[in-house]
Amino acid sequence: MSNDYHQLKKAKGKTARLGVWVVIGLIILFGLILFRFTLSGSQKQNLFGGLPSKEDVYEAAKIIVKPSLKGDHVSFSDDGFEFGKRSDSVYVIRSYADVTAEDGSQSRQYFNVTIKYNGGLATKANNWELQALQLQ
Template identity: 35%
Template sequence: MANNIPSSPKNKSEQYLKQKAAKKRSGNKAVFLFLFFAAVAVAIIAKIFLSGTLKPEFFKGMPGSEDAYAMAKLFIKPTLKSSSANFSDEHYQFGKQSDSVYVIQSSVESTDDSGEKINTEFKIILKYNGGEVDKQKNWSLIDLNIH
């Protein structure tokens, strides 16, 4: 024999309230997930606009010729007798001896105390020790020939 006792209004209201609470929890989770993914998207877009790349600095890889040449100039400037130095940026030669050793050959034009221009050719060997490529502390001077 089937039980045909109608549900009491109290049971129906309890069920309704339970369903409403479950839907609210489900909706709160959806809003939280949406806000989380929106924040991640904003962070990625900000990273792209601020740095021009998604690749973090520590994943940048090994330095290229421009990076090594920029460091070579930083190591050469203190050896000059003049504070004015014009490096031959278009005419430098670049080579790699091993995975992290770079050879740069170029010239620099400076002015001495009497106003005479001095053209100095140099060959510098630098070792990249890892870290940020544009920080001089991450490079070591192996050899420097100035003539």
């Protein structure tokens, strides 16, 4: 009878140790997820599928407009852009870029671009659709 008690106690001890290791593993997993989440916040990723910020829209507009500008070196204005919202996911950006041509001449080209956000990460150009582009 006492032998059964000791074996039952030994079996419960193994189960308790297994439970402790499972809890420690879950705490480590939670810590890794929390660490990853804090790092992703510094990359301006939209984790929960909301609408992009003004800066995200401007970055997408620069990627879309750059191939249309004629010149070797393009420098966009980071402090002088105008932002507008037409509907739920259609945005208008008005700004300029300083363009240096092959011969070394510089010019300032103003642009108006209307782009539509299709969802996903706002930093990926594939998630945007060009609706209108006007170069001046």
